[in-house]
Amino acid sequence: MSVSPTQRVLDPAQVRRYLTASLGPDAEVESCGPLSGGGFAAVWWIRLADGRDVVLKVGPPPHVPLLRYERDMIGAEAHYLRLVAARAPAVPAPALLHHGRHPDLGDWLLMARLPGRTLWDLTQAGADVGPLRAEFGLALTALHAVTGERYGYDGDRASGATWRDAYTAMIDDMLADAADWAVPLPVPAYRVRELVARHAEVLDAVRRPALLHFDGWAGNVLAVDGPDGEPRLSGLVDGERYLWGDPLMDLVSPLLFRRVEDEPGDPLVRAYRTVAPFPLDAGVRRRLGLYRLYLYLLMTVEMPSRNITADSDPGRVELLAKLLGAELDDLAG
Incomplete structure (x- = not known):
């Protein structure tokens, strides 16, 4: 797959410039290299000469067009990390070491590097991740208390x-981005707005703007081996897409391409409901459907800006078209 235009192409010399701008001229790089897995920012791991492991995250060049919600995403992540450190310290998140802005270097973050493997890698390796998913569910309840x-x-x-x-404004912005990028949708934009308006009253059940990570897919959850050898939660990373809203919205990405209401026995869902119970009634099911709609719309609309096409990644294009179409059909029905 082609490199996303939003990702700056860095080299070790440039990484050293960011490090100096962050920690001063005495900071020395022992080794460094790019980290994979994301499609928005350029991310490198760095081992400092003093033995510390840090992560450098650099935002897109200023001339690169972005989706509307992506404005100042690096600054957003810096704010998220400060929020978590101050108001939800039980949630394991990287320590923010520096947030920088510079005419030549752009926006960047320097963070402590958390140890561990991703939940995605562990799942692919066949590990028993049930207890880890339960820990993740409990961490989300702590985050949502903010x-x-x-x-x-x-x-x-x-x-x-x-x-x-807020949700209606988010949908409107996403549809405007779809128009800007000429992204084909299963139904016309006006039809999406009609379907959202038909069901939007269920959102009025939400009376408190909770802090949501909103990108808790398995690649953003880190774990280390616990004393018993079982994986234990060590970090929840990539918080730049955070927003304020319904806690149920944060259960969609951890069950990506699945349905929360169909899997109440999932360890994450079960653990979450022990602290923050919610019914699986018609209103909750409709809210979850609206949140999947937004997520699949976002993942569809962002593809041109990431250089993702039917030729470069036909499986993703076909899957998202199917999932987005299914959510729209449910709303229409």
């Missing part, structure tokens, strides 16, 4: 005084 002052995204991005207003 309350914001408005719904939606921070900054000048889509938001609202109510969750219904």
